[in-house]
Amino acid sequence: MNETITSTKHIFEGRVIKLDVHEVMLPDGSTSQRELVRHPGAVAIVPLDADQTIHLVRQYRIAADRVLLEIPAGTLEPGEDPLVCAERELQEEISFKPGKLESLGGIFVAPGYTTEYIHLFLATDLKPSSLEMDADEFIETVTMSLTDALKLIETGEICDSKTTTALMIVARKLGV
Amino acid sequence: MNETITSTKHIFEGRVIKLDVHEVMLPDGSTSQRELVRHPGAVAIVPLDADQTIHLVRQYRIAADRVLLEIPAGTLEPGEDPLVCAERELQEEISFKPGKLESLGGIFVAPGYTTEYIHLFLATDLKPSSLEMDADEFIETVTMSLTDALKLIETGEICDSKTTTALMIVARKLGV
Numbered sequence: 001m002n003e004t005i006t007s008t009k010h011i012f013e014g015r016v017i018k019l020d021v022h023e024v025m026l027p028d029g030s031t032s033q034r035e036l037v038r039h040p041g042a043v044a045i046v047p048l049d050a051d052q053t054i055h056l057v058r059q060y061r062i063a064a065d066r067v068l069l070e071i072p073a074g075t076l077e078p079g080e081d082p083l084v085c086a087e088r089e090l091q092e093e094i095s096f097k098p099g100k101l102e103s104l105g106g107i108f109v110a111p112g113y114t115t116e117y118i119h120l121f122l123a124t125d126l127k128p129s130s131l132e133m134d135a136d137e138f139i140e141t142v143t144m145s146l147t148d149a150l151k152l153i154e155t156g157e158i159c160d161s162k163t164t165t166a167l168m169i170v171a172r173k174l175g176v
Numbered sequence: 177m178n179e180t181i182t183s184t185k186h187i188f189e190g191r192v193i194k195l196d197v198h199e200v201m202l203p204d205g206s207t208s209q210r211e212l213v214r215h216p217g218a219v220a221i222v223p224l225d226a227d228q229t230i231h232l233v234r235q236y237r238i239a240a241d242r243v244l245l246e247i248p249a250g251t252l253e254p255g256e257d258p259l260v261c262a263e264r265e266l267q268e269e270i271s272f273k274p275g276k277l278e279s280l281g282g283i284f285v286a287p288g289y290t291t292e293y294i295h296l297f298l299a300t301d302l303k304p305s306s307l308e309m310d311a312d313e314f315i316e317t318v319t320m321s322l323t324d325a326l327k328l329i330e331t332g333e334i335c336d337s338k339t340t341t342a343l344m345i346v347a348r349k350l351g352v
């Protein structure tokens with residue numbers, strides 16, 4: 001079923017993403033083009049208190065042209081350990097440091113055209129600790145019960161793919 | 177919290193995606209750049225039999241460099257009704273037509289840099305009906321119980337964001 005890249009044209013290299021167009025050979029020997037965004041990967045974390053309160057962030061997303069409610073997340077630096085990235089992003093975005101970070105697996109956000117894979121984590125035993133955020137990030141933090149967040153997935157108010165996935169994985173783990 | 181686009185550079189226009197780089201004014205009056213993939217949007221469908229068997233598709237994804245297990249899905253034609261697209265994709269990918277199509281909401285796959293929004297549906301009352309697939313798609317169909325698919329989310333074998341989200345929404349609806 002595999003496709004083989006026969007030639008690549010580098011279109012763009014930006015701050016976060018790169019864009020390549022590949023000529024590929026298909027399993028039947030015919031050819032096609034694939035437009036492929038290269039992304040360094042990311043982490044996203046469900047920060048969970050002992051009483052099943054979770055910490056979310058609200059931020060304007062130009063791609064959605066609206067404010068979205070998401071779990072804390074961030075892009076990996078080149079070669080960065082996802083665990084290290086997760087600890088940093090939590091301190092930047094919600095001002096807590098996790099006592100415990102547990103893997104929830106990960107997701108390809110849109111495997112049709114972007115390499116981005118997001119490592120998902122559950123963060124517990126949270127302790128206050130802050131790091132300064134990137135200058136171009138404007139974020140508000142929101143806390144709510146996991147149960148209420150699951151209702152917002154049902155109503156469509158939470159509609160970011162990493163957030164829907166990670167929250168429902170945690171809900172299944174906890175039997176909520 | 178909003179950002180205002182002050183200028184736009186069109187970098188690329190391909191078969192599926194476009195790429196723009198925007199100069200934006202941030203809430204504090206400073207400026208930044210946003211790399212933004214424009215995507216026409218998509219649909220993804222959980223095809224469910226009366227005995228809670230679901231129909232999945234296996235396909236090689238160049239962005240992941242592996243074969244992924246996903247629910248049937250497809251990109252919207254310009255101006256196309258998502259319901260019409262969902263009916264078409266089901267007939268192309270799994271050779272069934274839904275008697276009933278129910279909305280499960282939708283997701284922004286990666287709102288940091290792509291406009292893609294996927295409309296999610298539950299398809300039931302499936303009847304055999306085929307349409308020819310795009311020439312550059314090579315897909316195998318797989319059927320399994322919803323329960324087994326949920327286990328594959330836990331183990332990480334199912335790791336595509338639209339698939340994880342839609343299957344867990346259906347599981348919550350059915351109390352599985």
